[in-house]
Amino acid sequence: MxxxxxxxxxxxxxxxxxxxxxxxxxxxxxxxxxxxxxxxxxxxxxxxxxxxxxxxxxxxxxxxxxxxxxxxxxxxxxxxxxxxxxxxxxxxxxxxxxxxxxxxxxxxxxxxxxxxxxxxxxxxxxxxxxxxxxxxxxxxxxxxxxxxxxxxxxxxxxxxxxxxxxxxxxxxxxxxxxxxxxxxxxxxxxxxxxxxxGAITTRGKRVQHRDNRVEQAVSRLAERIEGKFPGVVNTRWIALRLLEGDPSVERAVADGTLGELSTAAVIAASSDGNTT
Ligand SMILES: Nc1nc2c(ncn2[C@@H]2O[C@H](COP(=O)(O)OP(=O)(O)OP(=O)(O)O)[C@@H](O)[C@H]2O)c(=O)[nH]1
Ligand SMILES: [Mg+2]
Structure with a gap:
């Protein structure tokens, strides 16, 4: 490879x-x-x-x-x-x-x-x-x-x-x-x-924000998410979504469902009540 x-x-x-x-x-x-x-x-x-x-x-x-x-x-x-x-x-x-x-x-x-x-x-x-x-x-x-x-x-x-x-x-x-x-x-x-x-290990490209302040905000927010919901995965990604104003992630944080392992279903269900 x-x-x-x-x-x-x-x-x-x-x-x-x-x-x-x-x-x-x-x-x-x-x-x-x-x-x-x-x-x-x-x-x-x-x-x-x-x-x-x-x-x-x-x-x-x-x-x-x-x-x-x-x-x-x-x-x-x-x-x-x-x-x-x-x-x-x-x-x-x-x-x-x-x-x-x-x-x-x-x-x-x-x-x-x-x-x-x-x-x-x-x-x-x-x-x-x-x-x-x-x-x-x-x-x-x-x-x-x-x-x-x-x-x-x-x-x-x-x-x-x-x-x-x-x-x-x-x-x-x-x-x-x-x-x-x-x-x-x-x-x-x-x-x-x-x-x-594990025969090869990968390191996917991470998007870097040119503005240092964005990076700092993401890190700080990710830390707070980790503090509030210990063990939740991908805190950095969640922080970015919050900064972008993603409504379904905002809801999951506000009502505490982010901490549940069933978060996935909760986020999907709360972001769109309709089944298509
Ligand atoms: N020329 C060419 N056509 C391809 C290739 N792979 C898939 N196709 C054609 O591209 C079209 C779409 O292929 P699908 O496998 O249905 O694509 P898909 O990503 O599952 O599509 P959706 O489920 O609708 O998102 C079909 O007509 C395939 O025959 C390829 O390598 N070359
Ligand atoms: Mg398909």
Whole structure:
């Protein structure tokens, strides 16, 4: 694997993450029983997520609902190098900000379900727009593999993406692929295996704020969140959302539900009372 950051060491091997986080996953409607690794598939709409999902699971998928919602959730399983993977297809989203149910679901699953690895499928022909979501996900988790899909389309349009450079820039493996033809699938599996086994460690790019005062405000607020809700994960991300005025996160802090392990469902439910 060419991940440039194999020397860095912020992402621990996570062979036991599923066990540690099983109850949270169940609360989010995903039962990891019988699996070693939970893998989320995220990405903008129409980037080939289902194509990747189907190729990996051989179409052995179960379609359910996110609890209390009518957004389809596809789950499937596969085995690779003697480990059982559960694959969870998240709704296609442009961002993780709280502007729609789909975004809430994707965000909450990544924040509180803490999958062992997230495959973010990006469209190589629309890289700039797609990287927005990748960068947002990297603020939440380092355990990411970027599937750079639709490389055939990009080539047809005269575009070449330097995936090694992108790997260095993002700090996570970027795997070029043409999922419709099955090209790059083995490399994707290998990258997923290496990230989850700890064979390579990743250090996702963190967005730095140029203004020092913003950084200080985020740190101070994150400390206070940690003080008020000990053990809550991703305090920095929550602090940023509060500073941006994210209404669902504001509500979860104000009514104390942020401290509950079922926060995910609470945030999603309080941000939009309707099921779509
Ligand atoms: N040319 C090309 N087309 C692809 C590739 N991968 C997927 N597609 C096509 O892109 C379209 C969308 O693929 P999907 O797998 O449904 O994408 P998705 O991200 O699941 O879409 P949503 O669930 O609607 O967000 C389909 O017509 C696929 O056949 C690829 O590598 N190259
Ligand atoms: Mg799909």
């Amino acid at each position: 060419t991940a440039a950051d194999s020397s860095s060491n912020t992402s621990p091997a996570c062979g036991d993450c599923v066990l540690n986080n099983a109850s949270n996953l169940r609360k989010l409607g995903v039962d990891p029983a019988g699996h070693d690794i939970v893998t989320a598939v995220a990405g903008n709409p129409n980037t080939g997520k289902s194509t990747v999902f189907n190729a990996l699971t051989g179409l052995r998928r179960h379609v359910g609902n996110w609890s209390g919602k009518t957004v389809d959730r596809a789950e499937g399983s596969f085995e690779y190098r003697r480990r059982r993977y559960k694959l969870v297809d998240l709704p296609g989203t442009y961002s993780l900000l709280s502007t729609s149910h789909d975004e809430d679901i994707a965000r909450d699953f990544l924040l509180f379900g803490r999958p062992d690895v997230t495959v973010v499928v990006v469209d190589a022909t629309r890289l700039e727009r797609n990287l927005n979501l990748v960068l947002q996900i990297l603020q939440i988790t380092d355990r990411v593999v970027c599937a750079l899909n639709l490389v055939d389309e990009a080539e047809r349009n005269g575009l070449t993406v330097d995936s090694r450079h992108l790997t260095r820039e993002l700090g996570v493996p970027v795997v070029p692929m043409t999922a419709r033809r099955g090209t790059g699938m083995t490399e994707l599996l290998e990258a997923v295996e290496q990230v989850t086994s």
